Amino acid sequence: MLKGKTFKCKAYAKVNLFLNVFNKSKNNLHNLRSLVCFIDLYDEIRISESKKFSIEIKGPFKSFLKKNENIIEKTFIIFSEFLNLRTNYKIFLNKRIPVAAGLGGGSSDAAAVLQGLNFLNKKKIKEKDLFKLAMEIGSDVPACLYNKNVFFSGYGQILKKAPKIPKISLLLINPRKELSTKKVFNIYKEKKSIKNSSYTYKNFFSWILEQNNDLQIYAEKFVPEIKEMTKFLNLSENCFFSKMSGSGPTVFGLFKKKIDAKKINILLKKKHPKWWSGVYSIKT
Numbered sequence: 001m002l003k004g005k006t007f008k009c010k011a012y013a014k015v016n017l018f019l020n021v022f023n024k025s026k027n028n029l030h031n032l033r034s035l036v037c038f039i040d041l042y043d044e045i046r047i048s049e050s051k052k053f054s055i056e057i058k059g060p061f062k063s064f065l066k067k068n069e070n071i072i073e074k075t076f077i078i079f080s081e082f083l084n085l086r087t088n089y090k091i092f093l094n095k096r097i098p099v100a101a102g103l104g105g106g107s108s109d110a111a112a113v114l115q116g117l118n119f120l121n122k123k124k125i126k127e128k129d130l131f132k133l134a135m136e137i138g139s140d141v142p143a144c145l146y147n148k149n150v151f152f153s154g155y156g157q158i159l160k161k162a163p164k165i166p167k168i169s170l171l172l173i174n175p176r177k178e179l180s181t182k183k184v185f186n187i188y189k190e191k192k193s194i195k196n197s198s199y200t201y202k203n204f205f206s207w208i209l210e211q212n213n214d215l216q217i218y219a220e221k222f223v224p225e226i227k228e229m230t231k232f233l234n235l236s237e238n239c240f241f242s243k244m245s246g247s248g249p250t251v252f253g254l255f256k257k258k259i260d261a262k263k264i265n266i267l268l269k270k271k272h273p274k275w276w277s278g279v280y281s282i283k284t
Contacts, residue, residue, distance in 0.1 A: 005049040007119050010042040011112035012283065013097045014104035014144065015170065015245045015252055018211035022191050029139065029155035030185060035162055035211075036104075036140075037149045039170060039280040043109055044094035047116040053088045059095035061105075064178060071106045075113045075137055082133060083124060089117070098276060100178035102246030107140035114145065140246075149282070151198070164201050165282055169258040171233065171265055174250040174276040175225040181247040184219050208241050208254070219248035226251060229275070236264045 014036050022031040043059070055072055057065060072091055079085065091113060097105030114134060118125050125133070134141040139156030149162040191214065199207035220226045226249050233242035233253035238260040242253040255261040261279045268277050 005120065007045075007047045007116040009045050009112050009116060011045055011097075011105070011108040011144075012038040012147065013041040013108060013280075014038050014140070015172075015282075016102070016213065017208065018243070019213045019215060019246065020191070021185075021188060021214040024190070025155060027155070030188070030190075031154060032139075032156065033151070033153045035149070035151055036143045037162075037165065038147060038283045039172075040283060041097055041103070041172070041278065041280050043097050043105060043112075044092075045109065045112045045116060046092040047089050047113065047120060049120070050088050050090040054090045056090065056092045057095055059093070061095040061097065061099050064099035065095065071110045071137065072113050075110045076117065078133055078136055079114060079117045079125075082129070083121065085121065087121075089120075098174045098176075098250060100180065101174050101250040102179070102244060102248045103172075103250055104140045104144055104246065107138050108144040110134070110137050110141050111144035111147070114141070149284070163199060165284060166201060166204050167284070168282060169255045169261040170280050170282065171236075171239070171253045171255065171261045171268075172245075172250055172278050172280060173229045173233070173252075173268065175223060175229065176274065176276050177223050177225070177249055179219060179223055179247060179249045183222060184215050184247040187218050187221065188215060205240070211241075211243070213243045213245075215247050216244040219244060223249040225249065225275075232268065232271075233264075236267075239264065 017035040017037055020033040024030050097103050131142050134145045135157050142156055143150055143152050146159055151160040151162050226244055229251045230242050233239050238255055239253040244251045265277055265279050
């Protein structure tokens with residue numbers, strides 16, 4: 001939305017319904033295959049022209065952000081250098097998505113800022129080049145820029161539209177602990193076989209039961225609660241599938257009815273009041 005010289009948008013969290021990790025490519029990045037879905041949990045972004053560049057952060061996860069690792073500033077620098085831009089902006093972020101959690105919050109923020117800056121600059125950068133800049137910022141950013149349910153492969157640069165997903169609800173659980181993606185990948189033992197995995201709208205429920213997150217057993221070494229959270233969901237009534245998202249530590253449980261997910265969330269909050277949790281839907 002454009003109002004004067006201001007752009008506002010929502011940056012949606014992503015969930016990896018499955019994640020396969022393979023051998024490294026020539027640029028030393030692992031080849032991946034995943035189904036990335038976007039949910040109705042989001043950060044809020046507001047960008048406006050200013051005399052000097054600044055970032056204002058509020059929200060429940062503000063304190064988890066590290067000042068020296070700001071992906072929003074990185075995005076602004078890359079965008080400005082590409083256009084040789086001299087305009088400065090004030091960027092406001094309401095941080096509602098858990099940080100370093102496997103939910104792509106930082107990547108989604110970067111994609112939103114990229115779109116916002118381009119919008120404020122009369123879309124001078126074409127879509128193809130915008131995706132190239134997104135890849136330069138981070139491997140999850142192109143999928144977040146696409147912002148629809150998508151299969152991604154390679155190291156994030158190959159995107160393929162995913163078939164429609166039946167209406168389902170997710171219960172997300174996070175132990176309020178951060179987990180470095182780099183740490184998890186550093187201890188990962190490579191797979192040699194390449195697995196192709198797709199589904200149709202009709203066979204989704206049987207297909208999903210065969211899927212896995214190859215990083216989960218490695219992430220559990222750093223955050224043992226992942227195993228505990230997954231066990232809780234596996235034992236929960238009407239939860240038909242649960243796994244870790246991305247490199248963790250957030251886990252999700254899938255439910256056919258939102259009311260069932262909400263009931264389990266109430267039980268969870270009583271049993272583990274220190275954990276963060278919420279019930280969300282996949283954007284379709």
